[in-house]
Amino acid sequence: MxxxxxxxxxxxxxxxxxxxxxxxxxxxxxxxxxxxxxxxxxxxxxxxxxxxxxxxxxxxxxxxxxxxxxxxxxxxxxxxxxxxxxxxxxxxxxxxxxxxxxxxxxxxxxxxxxxxxxxxxxxxxxxxxxxxxxxxxxxxxxxxxxxxxxxxxxxxxxxxxxxxxxxxxxxxxxxxxxxxxxxxxxxxxxxxxxxxxxxxxxxxxxxxxxxxxxxxxxxxxxxxxxYPDSEQREGYIVNLPNNCIQIVEQIDAYKSVIKVMQENQTALENELKATLGTTEMAFAGSHKVTWKTAVNGNRTLRIKLDSQEERNKFYERLLKNVHGEIKTITKEYETIEKELSKQRKADEKARKDAEKAAEKALKAAQKELKALEKAAIAAAKKTETPDIVPEFVIIEKSILDSYDSDSEKLSCLEAAGVDNWPGYDDAMEMMNNESEEN
Missing domain, CATH: 3.90.320.10 (Lambda Exonuclease; Chain A)
Incomplete structure (x- = not known):
């Protein structure tokens, strides 16, 4: 504790x-x-x-x-x-x-x-x-x-x-x-x-x-x-401890080495940048290499020793991001599918409602048509004309023969306009001749 x-x-x-x-x-x-x-x-x-x-x-x-x-x-x-x-x-x-x-x-x-x-x-x-x-x-x-x-x-x-x-x-x-x-x-x-x-x-x-x-x-x-300021003591010679001699010599040697090393480093970095091109991050063996664009527009080259564990974590994050994007897309698809399903149901209901309305209207029209037909028939009966007398009738020959011997019946038939049976013209001619002789 x-x-x-x-x-x-x-x-x-x-x-x-x-x-x-x-x-x-x-x-x-x-x-x-x-x-x-x-x-x-x-x-x-x-x-x-x-x-x-x-x-x-x-x-x-x-x-x-x-x-x-x-x-x-x-x-x-x-x-x-x-x-x-x-x-x-x-x-x-x-x-x-x-x-x-x-x-x-x-x-x-x-x-x-x-x-x-x-x-x-x-x-x-x-x-x-x-x-x-x-x-x-x-x-x-x-x-x-x-x-x-x-x-x-x-x-x-x-x-x-x-x-x-x-x-x-x-x-x-x-x-x-x-x-x-x-x-x-x-x-x-x-x-x-x-x-x-x-x-x-x-x-x-x-x-x-x-x-x-x-x-x-x-x-x-x-x-x-x-120690912001120096102090010069005239007449005094300061000798540093012996260990400083080695320090000074090492510093002088390091300066020469650093200059060469920096030139070599710059050359290698330039070669690496040319290989990377527009790539922001890549792996080189056990190292992770990044050349990212900063806010000011400059790109900074970084090289980091990368363990397999770190690389696996990177791939896990990448896979996680992909899964996240898939999940987002799936969710968006499901949302769209729900909206489409909802729209399809609405369209189906509208179609059925329209069919029912059309069927109802058809039945009403048929009913109205029947009523009109019934009314038309009733009106036709009220204004019906008498039967038209046919222009000719068929009678038995025995009846026709009886008419030939009955002048009165013939006269009635003629008066009624009946004039198309066989022998009628002969009968009419005979009657006319008899009238002239009398």
């Missing part, structure tokens, strides 16, 4: 800086281990003994200030996103509490930490929370599944101090890209880290013996700040 050193909620900056000199904090750990691009072991040593306070540039001060301002925003965003993920997985939500306090390792008092938050997991218990902000130009450092080395060391240091088994690190990149990482406790790494920090604290800080200088750029700035 960690030991509470002090509550820092109402602590002023002077008190806080004084407390920092009493141990190695999470942000110091990576520098002590030689894995921090902003500080080296010598710089941490000079800071702890009060010999050097770096004069940070305005842009670094601004970045640090906005890091503090954005910390609660990153913490809140982490709580929202992680609990959305857990809800989808059917897990209970996490709680994240920010406690402003300084803690120390229960056994190694020089190991200190001031956490950005404590995570409460219903199953795993307590864990470390770290919030970070990063410049857009540093986005490549946050590619993939692993955090940059200096932050990994910081998180492992903090877990070592607190005795926790897991940690979450959330980062806001460029002000608009959010990511978070789950990091498990690595006891083997922590044991190694404790050994490094213990050696640094007990054999250098407490003994006032500085560690060896390195080629760190920040060390060069530190020395320039510590």
């Amino acid at each position: 960690a030991r509470l050193i002090a509550n820092t909620a109402n602590m002023n900056e002077v008190e806080w800086l004084e407390l920092r000199t009493k141990g190695i904090g999470g942000s110091d750990a990576s520098a002590v281990a030689g894995a921090n691009k902003y500080a080296s072991p010598v710089m941490v040593y000079m800071d702890k003994i009060g010999m050097y306070k770096p004069d940070k540039p305005d842009n670094v001060k601004e970045a640090a200030r906005f890091g503090n301002v954005l910390e609660p925003i990153v913490r809140d965003e982490f709580k929202r996103r992680i609990n959305e993920e857990r809800a989808e997985q059917g897990l209970k939500p996490l709680k994240v509490v920010h406690r402003k306090a300084l803690f120390a390792h229960d056994e190694h008092d020089f190991m200190r930490t001031n956490l950005d938050g404590i995570v409460y997991d219903p199953i795993l218990g307590k864990g470390v929370f770290e919030a970070k902000t990063a410049h857009y130009m540093l986005r490549d450092e946050w590619d993939g599944e692993d955090v940059p080395n200096q932050y990994y060391i910081q998180v492992q240091h903090n877990m070592a101090v607190m005795g926790y088994q897991f940690a979450y690190l959330a980062v806001l990149i460029g002000g608009n890209t959010y990511k978070h990482y789950y990091i498990e406790r690595d006891q083997e790494f922590i044991d190694y880290l404790i050994m490094i920090e213990k050696n640094f604290w007990e054999n250098h800080v407490l003994q006032r013996i500085p560690p060896a200088f390195s080629g760190h750029d920040e060390e060069k700035k530190m020395l320039n700040e510590q």
